[in-house]
Amino acid sequence: MTAKMDKWHVVLDPGHGGSESGFTTDTLIEKEINLAVCRRLQTILEGYGVDVLLTRTGDVDVSAVKRAELAAAMEADLFVSWHCDFLTDEEVSGVSLWVNENVDEHYMIEFELIGDAIVDATKQIMLGVFQDSDKVLSLVEVPAVQIRGAFLSSVLERDCCKNPDFLQAQAQGAARGIIRVLQQLSPNV
Numbered sequence: 001m002t003a004k005m006d007k008w009h010v011v012l013d014p015g016h017g018g019s020e021s022g023f024t025t026d027t028l029i030e031k032e033i034n035l036a037v038c039r040r041l042q043t044i045l046e047g048y049g050v051d052v053l054l055t056r057t058g059d060v061d062v063s064a065v066k067r068a069e070l071a072a073a074m075e076a077d078l079f080v081s082w083h084c085d086f087l088t089d090e091e092v093s094g095v096s097l098w099v100n101e102n103v104d105e106h107y108m109i110e111f112e113l114i115g116d117a118i119v120d121a122t123k124q125i126m127l128g129v130f131q132d133s134d135k136v137l138s139l140v141e142v143p144a145v146q147i148r149g150a151f152l153s154s155v156l157e158r159d160c161c162k163n164p165d166f167l168q169a170q171a172q173g174a175a176r177g178i179i180r181v182l183q184q185l186s187p188n189v
């Protein structure tokens with residue numbers, strides 16, 4: 001067995017980048033928040049001994065196909081895409097997790113662990129795990145989840161996202177949840 005096989009492999013996918021900003025407010029740009037959380041998450045997971053690859057490390061365009069190819073090339077145990085959310089209702093806040101349509105239900109139950117761990121760290125609301133058709137997730141062939149960490153439409157969570165301590169807490173919670181999921185999905189690593 002090679003050293004490479006002894007480790008869990010996780011691809012972190014900061015949503016958007018380059019010409020795609022994602023949701024924006026007067027002071028916040030989603031693509032920047034996504035990258036900031038993923039970078040923190042990378043550091044924490046590497047501290048746990050996980051082999052981590054980011055689909056982008058800077059403010060660049062990355063196609064959905066390329067993101068999926070990176071997951072396949074790494075033979076990732078898990079693909080985690082990070083996004084923010086936005087609604088016209090400013091009162092809605094919380095963390096939601098998304099899987100592609102037709103994903104086996106047991107993954108949805110597993111991924112709930114990640115959401116629970118995030119809200120445990122940040123005291124946000126866990127909204128649940130939902131199915132949707134997503135371009136990136138539909139192309140990724142390994143277990144994949146999209147985390148929407150906060151609503152940029154929420155006055156409360158907009159303020160939170162300006163605070164590095166909040167982003168760090170999100171990353172710490174997510175890392176704990178991801179480790180639990182890896183233990184369930186790939187226990188023999």
Ligand SMILES: [Zn+2]
Pocket residue numbers: 015016022023030083084
């Ligand atoms: Zn997004």
